[in-house]
Amino acid sequence: MKAMIIEKYGKFPLKLADMPVPTIGENDVLAEIVAASINPIDFKIRDGKVQMLKKYNMPLILGNDFSGVVKQVGKGVTKFKVGDQIYGRAAKDRIGTFAEYIAIDENAIAMKPKNLSFEEAASIPLVGLTSYQAFHDVLKLSSGQKVLIHAGAGGIGTFAIQLAKTMGAYVATTASKAGYELVRSLGADQIIDYKNEPFEKILHDYDGVLDTIGGKTLEKSFEIVKPGGQVISISGLPNARFGKEYGAGFLKTNLFRMVTLKISKLEKQHNVKYTYLFMKPSGEQLNIISELIELGKIKPVIDRIFPFEEAQNALEYLETGRAKGKVILKIRN
Incomplete structure (x- = not known):
């Protein structure tokens, strides 16, 4: 699969690379990612500013939240099936949403709000x-x-x-x-x-x-x-x-x-x-948020959507501090 990676900490450009499609555990789903959100935590991880909290092995796929479609489910998964449209925030030790696929625990995801596009949904989890x-x-x-x-x-x-x-x-x-x-x-x-x-x-x-x-x-x-x-x-x-x-x-x-x-x-x-506050993934809380969104009480606010190949430009744009709302990476059409 295609993925945006870093090979060492520092302000180096993201590299588009071929990486193995992740394997899923018993309680995981394999999600095909349609859109991912870019967040300040992404360039903090890139720069090595979170090493006191979490050290990552290299090469590392960046990205913390996403929306997508379930392509495979583990033997113990009970909440989702192949074809479900989902969104979620990956656990800190399993990040990697700047990619075509991610393996993620079923308890970290929820059904995508019905009234949102994939790009809008990707802006929400984190x-x-x-x-x-x-x-x-x-x-x-x-x-x-x-x-x-x-x-x-x-x-x-x-x-x-x-x-x-x-x-x-x-x-x-x-x-x-x-x-x-x-x-x-x-x-x-x-x-x-x-x-x-x-x-x-x-x-x-x-x-x-x-x-x-x-x-x-x-x-x-x-x-x-x-x-x-x-x-x-x-x-x-x-x-x-x-x-x-x-x-x-x-x-x-x-x-x-x-x-x-x-x-x-x-x-x-x-x-x-x-x-x-070091936020924890929670599909249960995302379900509550989904309900508020579907009732029209909360709406996503998106500044710009970048194509996958322009992930570096998207990251640099967020770093300027000028974005009003979220910056989104469109992985698939």
């Missing part, structure tokens, strides 16, 4: 599961609560705004002037121009923050959350609670100790809980 797990599992967001979503016009932001509104929350978001119309159309109640307005001086008494940026933005987010609230980040470094759960070796690094100390100090200073 951002949808991240948003759902942040708001439902961690924050336990309820009607009337206030949440700040950073980078509202980005891939996760465009989904997270819609999900938070379906849960009855008041939503503030940061965006550039160019993204105002989009985030307002998705339901944002308050928009902060991140280039000219300091959100930490404008917002206060929020129940939670979903941070997709990290750094100083993450640190300033603690200032707007009321005591007992939460800051959730997908871009900061993991904290001690994450390390204990996953048993990661980065707990012993000096960098981890330095960052953890700073985050722990902010937690105590503001009486706010910090959670680093």
Whole structure:
């Protein structure tokens, strides 16, 4: 099969290569991929920035979520059959959606929403599961609560705004002037121009923050959350609670100790809980998301669709930070 691979970590161009079609296990399906989503995690993996969490063998096929058609099922598969149209997010140790086929556990996939194209469906799994797990599992967001979503016009932001509104929350978001119309159309109640307005001086008494940026933005987010609230980040470094759960070796690094100390100090200073979210694949949660999409409560937001052969251009485009919504790779016509 054709696949886009890297042969070593670093900012090297993706290489189109012939790779073996993956073999399936007892609980796997073999999916023919129609479209894949491009996400920041893809260039972070390429650059070796997630090695504290996961080390990969080379050559490595990039890509984390997809839509496609079931071509083969393992002996233990009970939820899907050949011909089913599916979408999903691969487990971190089984990534590889920039390819014509992928073997994936049946519990990591769901039936594609009936009202979406394959390209639209491919835009959903990673951002949808991240948003759902942040708001439902961690924050336990309820009607009337206030949440700040950073980078509202980005891939996760465009989904997270819609999900938070379906849960009855008041939503503030940061965006550039160019993204105002989009985030307002998705339901944002308050928009902060991140280039000219300091959100930490404008917002206060929020129940939670979903941070997709990290750094100083993450640190300033603690200032707007009321005591007992939460800051959730997908871009900061993991904290001690994450390390204990996953048993990661980065707990012993000096960098981890330095960052953890700073985050722990902010937690105590503001009486706010910090959670680093490393999203987990879940077909069950994708079924819930599918229902919201089919009811018209959430819609996909796609910026551009690139042909498979232009995967490198697609990755570079996402890295510019100018994309409004998702960037999609069309694997098959």
